[in-house]
Amino acid sequence: MLDPFGKRAESLIREEFGDLLALLERVPSAISVEEPISLVSWMLESENPPQELVEVDNLEELRDLFKFYALLGAASISPYGLEAEVVKRATLRLYSERIKASKNLSETMLPVVPVGENEIPHNDLNILERRMDRNLSPEEKEKLKIKYKIPIKDLLNLWGSSLKEVYIRNGYAYLRWETALKMWEKAFEKRFERAVNILYEYRDELPEFYHRLREKLEEIAEEYFKERGEMFKGTASPLRFDLFPPCVKEALKGVPAGMRNYAITVLLTSFLSYARICPNPPKKDVRIKDCINDLKIIEEEILPVIIEAGNRCKPPLFEDQPHEIKNIWYHLGFGLTDSPTMEDSGNSTWYFPPNCDKIRANAPQLCKPDKYCRGIKNPLSYYLKRLYLEGKKKEGETSE
Known part of the structure; x- marks a missing residue:
C-alpha cells in the first residue's frame, strides 16, 4: 500500500467494510497489538525504515492497511500527545519511502496526473528543465523534469511559498518529482491530523485493543522524544488563556440572559476543568479525584475564573441565581452541593465539554x-x- 489515504485504500475500505468505523471494529480480530508497532518502533534505531517495511507484497496490502488504521485509532485517543506525533512521523516517513521506491504518485491522495507529451510548449520546457545546459549530469536532468500537474485550487491548499516559483498553465500547476512528493507529505500530515480529530469523538466507542496499543506507543514515543527535547504531552498544566478557542473566550467575556447557564455552567465549567486537570482523559467516566488529590486547583484556578465570567454576564449570573454555584459543582462531578469534599467526586458525572455542533x-x-x-x-x-x-x-x- 503506497498511501493509506490514497485512492486504492479508500476503495478497499469502501468495498470491504463500508466505512472507517467498521474497519476499526474489524482490526482487533485481524491483527495482534504487536503487529502495528513495527511500523513505528524502527524509529528508535534508525533514521530510515527497514527495507522489509518499504517493500510490501500486494497480497499483504489489506493487512498493511489494518496496521496503519490500528495506529490511527490508537493515536486518536490522544490526538495531540506524543503517541500521535510519533505515529505521524513514522508512517509519513515509511509511506514516503514506499512512494519513492515506486516512483509513482498517481494512486496517492494527491490529485495529480502525469504530464502528457507536448502538453507544455517546447520553449517553456527548455527553460524549466534547462535542456540546453550541457553541464548537467543525468541525475540532475532527471530531477528537473516536469512530471505532474495539479489543479491550482488544490495547490493553494498545500503550497506555502510564492506562486512565482510555480509554472502555471490552463488552470494547472506543473511540478517536478521532488516538489510533488513534498506536497504529498504535507497532504498526508493534514489528512492524518484531520482523521485523528474525527476519530477522537468516537474514542470511547473504540475496542480495548486501541487503548492497549496506545500504551505501547506511549512507551515508544517517550523513548524517542527523550533525546530530542520535550514536547507537549497533553498532561495537566497551568491554563493558557491565549490558546483558548473563540467560543470559550466569548464565554469568558460574559453573555446576556438566555445564554448564561449554557455558556458558564455547561461550556466554561467543563472546558476549564478538563483543560487544567485532565486534557487527555485516560478513560470514559473519569472523575476529578482520579486526576488530582485535593480541591486546591479547582478552588484557586478554575472556580474564580468561572465566577468572574458569571459576574460579567448581564445580569450577573451568580447574583441573579445564587444556587447556580451548586450546578457548577454538579457539572464537575461532585453532586448538587456548594461545599464539596474530594470524597464527593463521582457523585455526579464530570461533564465533558460539549461538541462544536452542540455549541x-x-x-x-x-x-x-x-x-x-x-x-x-x-x-x-x-x-x-x-x-x-x-x-x-x-x-x-530549541533545535535552531
Missing part, C-alpha cells in the same frame, strides 16, 4: 471560528491542538 445549536453567538477551528469537533481538541503547535514551535526554536 452552535445552543449558543450560536459564541461560535466565531478562527483558522485553528478547521477540522476541530470539540473546544478541548482546539486547546490541545494549540498547545501541541506551541510545543512544536518551541522544539524548533
Whole structure:
C-alpha cells in the first residue's frame, strides 16, 4: 500500500467494510497489538525504515492497511500527545519511502496526473528543465523534469511559498518529482491530523485493543522524544488563556440572559476543568479525584475564573441565581452541593465539554471560528491542538 489515504485504500475500505468505523471494529480480530508497532518502533534505531517495511507484497496490502488504521485509532485517543506525533512521523516517513521506491504518485491522495507529451510548449520546457545546459549530469536532468500537474485550487491548499516559483498553465500547476512528493507529505500530515480529530469523538466507542496499543506507543514515543527535547504531552498544566478557542473566550467575556447557564455552567465549567486537570482523559467516566488529590486547583484556578465570567454576564449570573454555584459543582462531578469534599467526586458525572455542533445549536453567538477551528469537533481538541503547535514551535526554536 503506497498511501493509506490514497485512492486504492479508500476503495478497499469502501468495498470491504463500508466505512472507517467498521474497519476499526474489524482490526482487533485481524491483527495482534504487536503487529502495528513495527511500523513505528524502527524509529528508535534508525533514521530510515527497514527495507522489509518499504517493500510490501500486494497480497499483504489489506493487512498493511489494518496496521496503519490500528495506529490511527490508537493515536486518536490522544490526538495531540506524543503517541500521535510519533505515529505521524513514522508512517509519513515509511509511506514516503514506499512512494519513492515506486516512483509513482498517481494512486496517492494527491490529485495529480502525469504530464502528457507536448502538453507544455517546447520553449517553456527548455527553460524549466534547462535542456540546453550541457553541464548537467543525468541525475540532475532527471530531477528537473516536469512530471505532474495539479489543479491550482488544490495547490493553494498545500503550497506555502510564492506562486512565482510555480509554472502555471490552463488552470494547472506543473511540478517536478521532488516538489510533488513534498506536497504529498504535507497532504498526508493534514489528512492524518484531520482523521485523528474525527476519530477522537468516537474514542470511547473504540475496542480495548486501541487503548492497549496506545500504551505501547506511549512507551515508544517517550523513548524517542527523550533525546530530542520535550514536547507537549497533553498532561495537566497551568491554563493558557491565549490558546483558548473563540467560543470559550466569548464565554469568558460574559453573555446576556438566555445564554448564561449554557455558556458558564455547561461550556466554561467543563472546558476549564478538563483543560487544567485532565486534557487527555485516560478513560470514559473519569472523575476529578482520579486526576488530582485535593480541591486546591479547582478552588484557586478554575472556580474564580468561572465566577468572574458569571459576574460579567448581564445580569450577573451568580447574583441573579445564587444556587447556580451548586450546578457548577454538579457539572464537575461532585453532586448538587456548594461545599464539596474530594470524597464527593463521582457523585455526579464530570461533564465533558460539549461538541462544536452542540455549541452552535445552543449558543450560536459564541461560535466565531478562527483558522485553528478547521477540522476541530470539540473546544478541548482546539486547546490541545494549540498547545501541541506551541510545543512544536518551541522544539524548533530549541533545535535552531
